[in-house]
Amino acid sequence: MSLTTRRSRLAASALAAITAVGGLAACGNDDEPAAGEKPSKLVVETFGEFGYDELVKQYEKDTGIKIEMRKTAQLGEYRPKLVRYLATGKGAGDVVALEEGILNEFKSNPRNWVDLAPLVDDHSEDYLPWKWELGKAPDGRLMGLPTDVGSLAVCYRKDLFEAAGLPTDRDEVSALWPDWDSFLKTGRTYQEGSGGKALIDSITAVADASLFQQGDDLFYDKENNIIADTSPAVKAAWDTAVSMVDISAKAATWSPEWSAGFKQGSFAVTFCPSWMLGIVVENSGEENQGKWDVAAVPGGGGNWGGSWLAVPEQSSYHEEAAKLAEFLTNATSQVEAFKAKGPLPTHLEALQDEAFLSYTNEYFSDAPTGKIFGESVSKIEPIHLGPKHQAVKENAFGLALRAFENGQASEDEAWQQFTKDAQIQGAF
Amino acid sequence: MSHSTTVAPSTPAAPPPPSGGTHTRRRLSLARLDLTYSPYLYIAPFFLIFGIFGLYPMLRTAWMSLHDWDMIGDRTFIGLDNYTRLLADEYFWNALVNTFGIFALSTIPQLLLALFLANLLNRTLLRAKTFFRMAIFIPNVVSVAAVAIVFGMLYQREYGLVNWLLGFVGIDQIDWDGQTWSSWTAIASMVNWRWTGYNTLILLAGMQAIPRDLYEAAEIDGAGQWRQFWRITLPLLRPTFIFVVILATIGGMQLFTEPLLFANGNIIGGTQRDFQTLAMYMYEMGITNLNSAGYGAAVAWALFLIIGLMSLLNFVLVRRAAT
Numbered sequence: 001m002s003l004t005t006r007r008s009r010l011a012a013s014a015l016a017a018i019t020a021v022g023g024l025a026a027c028g029n030d031d032e033p034a035a036g037e038k039p040s041k042l043v044v045e046t047f048g049e050f051g052y053d054e055l056v057k058q059y060e061k062d063t064g065i066k067i068e069m070r071k072t073a074q075l076g077e078y079r080p081k082l083v084r085y086l087a088t089g090k091g092a093g094d095v096v097a098l099e100e101g102i103l104n105e106f107k108s109n110p111r112n113w114v115d116l117a118p119l120v121d122d123h124s125e126d127y128l129p130w131k132w133e134l135g136k137a138p139d140g141r142l143m144g145l146p147t148d149v150g151s152l153a154v155c156y157r158k159d160l161f162e163a164a165g166l167p168t169d170r171d172e173v174s175a176l177w178p179d180w181d182s183f184l185k186t187g188r189t190y191q192e193g194s195g196g197k198a199l200i201d202s203i204t205a206v207a208d209a210s211l212f213q214q215g216d217d218l219f220y221d222k223e224n225n226i227i228a229d230t231s232p233a234v235k236a237a238w239d240t241a242v243s244m245v246d247i248s249a250k251a252a253t254w255s256p257e258w259s260a261g262f263k264q265g266s267f268a269v270t271f272c273p274s275w276m277l278g279i280v281v282e283n284s285g286e287e288n289q290g291k292w293d294v295a296a297v298p299g300g301g302g303n304w305g306g307s308w309l310a311v312p313e314q315s316s317y318h319e320e321a322a323k324l325a326e327f328l329t330n331a332t333s334q335v336e337a338f339k340a341k342g343p344l345p346t347h348l349e350a351l352q353d354e355a356f357l358s359y360t361n362e363y364f365s366d367a368p369t370g371k372i373f374g375e376s377v378s379k380i381e382p383i384h385l386g387p388k389h390q391a392v393k394e395n396a397f398g399l400a401l402r403a404f405e406n407g408q409a410s411e412d413e414a415w416q417q418f419t420k421d422a423q424i425q426g427a428f
Numbered sequence: 429m430s431h432s433t434t435v436a437p438s439t440p441a442a443p444p445p446p447s448g449g450t451h452t453r454r455r456l457s458l459a460r461l462d463l464t465y466s467p468y469l470y471i472a473p474f475f476l477i478f479g480i481f482g483l484y485p486m487l488r489t490a491w492m493s494l495h496d497w498d499m500i501g502d503r504t505f506i507g508l509d510n511y512t513r514l515l516a517d518e519y520f521w522n523a524l525v526n527t528f529g530i531f532a533l534s535t536i537p538q539l540l541l542a543l544f545l546a547n548l549l550n551r552t553l554l555r556a557k558t559f560f561r562m563a564i565f566i567p568n569v570v571s572v573a574a575v576a577i578v579f580g581m582l583y584q585r586e587y588g589l590v591n592w593l594l595g596f597v598g599i600d601q602i603d604w605d606g607q608t609w610s611s612w613t614a615i616a617s618m619v620n621w622r623w624t625g626y627n628t629l630i631l632l633a634g635m636q637a638i639p640r641d642l643y644e645a646a647e648i649d650g651a652g653q654w655r656q657f658w659r660i661t662l663p664l665l666r667p668t669f670i671f672v673v674i675l676a677t678i679g680g681m682q683l684f685t686e687p688l689l690f691a692n693g694n695i696i697g698g699t700q701r702d703f704q705t706l707a708m709y710m711y712e713m714g715i716t717n718l719n720s721a722g723y724g725a726a727v728a729w730a731l732f733l734i735i736g737l738m739s740l741l742n743f744v745l746v747r748r749a750a751t
Contacts, residue, residue: 112500255692256580256584257585257586395696399696402699
């Protein structure tokens, strides 16, 4: 036997061995438990902080089911993990928190998720209507129960406003901008009073805020066709954003210019979902405590972020997991979670709760953030987000606006870029 | 020709032992087994690991690239459609141009500088040689992420050091990540910072392998430093140089972390894909977008073929250099 044939035979058998390994790995877990069996343990999978630690202990005591909390700190690390669980068909928790962008994306494959409607009581009237609707998949199944909401307010620098001759009281400031036109006018006044400084951080932030106020269809129609180029809501948000280019510091959210801008005072206003307050504090530092305050957002309501609890099909205990999700999202639990870690409630009763409404934030000049965010969120119109809303918004809409803002493209060119990229990013 | 035939005659040649014949024979056949098969056993771990982590993913990627593959949903076999789509995809070509542009901007100055530095360090008269040789390698030890973050700060528009310095010579603020040329330059500077020292050391090693007597002879013949460099150092350094070029090519084609962090983690690479490299495009299609994993796999294979072609080109150059 020649060396070459022996070598190739060896290679062939090695290849066979490898494919066998691969084949084994591809087989999922088939260890379905017997029906009706009570679970010894349920796993709750979340990112960031949902404030469930105490609630879970209570649930353990009430039901005797052991609950394991599995937390991932960063949302950026959380998504790939979930994708891996779904792609391999194993590993996911029994109750899984899905952030807005992730939920919408996963909706295009709803079979991965349990329809919660038959497993829990009817809650369709209990939550903010738009939030409840967003929890449904295109095939009608109830994919997630609402947890928190980002809501939206404006964070503004009192000291810079004062220096520019603008009022500083939060109610007076809110009264400055009932709509976006008056907001732009305020920006011009600020510019004159401050020697040409910019009011807002970037026009993409305006676009994000304005987009959610439009209601109805955004980048997709109800059949999930991409309508980026014809959608009136998208065009309205685009026009609002584009009009603000003169009063913008051109510092895109999360860019180094943006982070540095908080200390440098290169902008006096930034749009604040409730979870952004912590980031404003982090970027501005202790030396600026008491200089920031919170006012209402132009145009009324708004939202940015927020999550749902879902049960993956691969979970062995659909019913018990659904019951746990129901418990964690009820009014009492939402208020408890808000007290513990601050996620804003979406349950209508929780939104009326005294503990929530009376909450103030020390860093932001003791602003009644609970009340401000609560009001903002109640004004949101029902909205339809398509499967790849997040990708279209960030990588087509946002980038095109930034290209325009930076002077890389004219408004027309930027619009062309957006509509073209929306088709690419939005395909599913 | 056969391996075993050279071994086989040794068995009958062995003198039959007075007692315990079967025992010895078994030992002999074991020895023969050992001789024929153990080499394979010794190299097996590499092939096993390469098979699991190298070959299998590659074949799997090839299989994926023939499908319309949703990471968490359906997959349909579509033959070579992904590759046809790739050829007509302007964002793919854009990424290819970006990759080669940044590659040229980083590799050419880098190797020239490395050559210059290596020649300096090779001087016999240089003091504190070891110190300089160590120092020049330090940037390579620093993690890519740290380098990219620090450079990202240097190239900030408003508060960056680079724009501040340029301000002194009357140059207006440059929006480094807002244009093609400036972003390529910024990213290339990160690559150069990390890899110049590394290449210097390899070139230096190559230079030190050149026999000293050649230089002595040249000196006796009256050749100056410059002439010695051109006539002796450079020609004899050619194999080392080509090795360095191959390494730089493989690294440059797979450039990912620097441009990604320069874009604050956005996989698109600038507002108009000004500096999205091929590796980033592959990641965007294959991993960021869950539903186009098959297309991402096709990009991965295209990248593999491009690197293969470039390596082949280098190989041909080596062959030509040798003859």
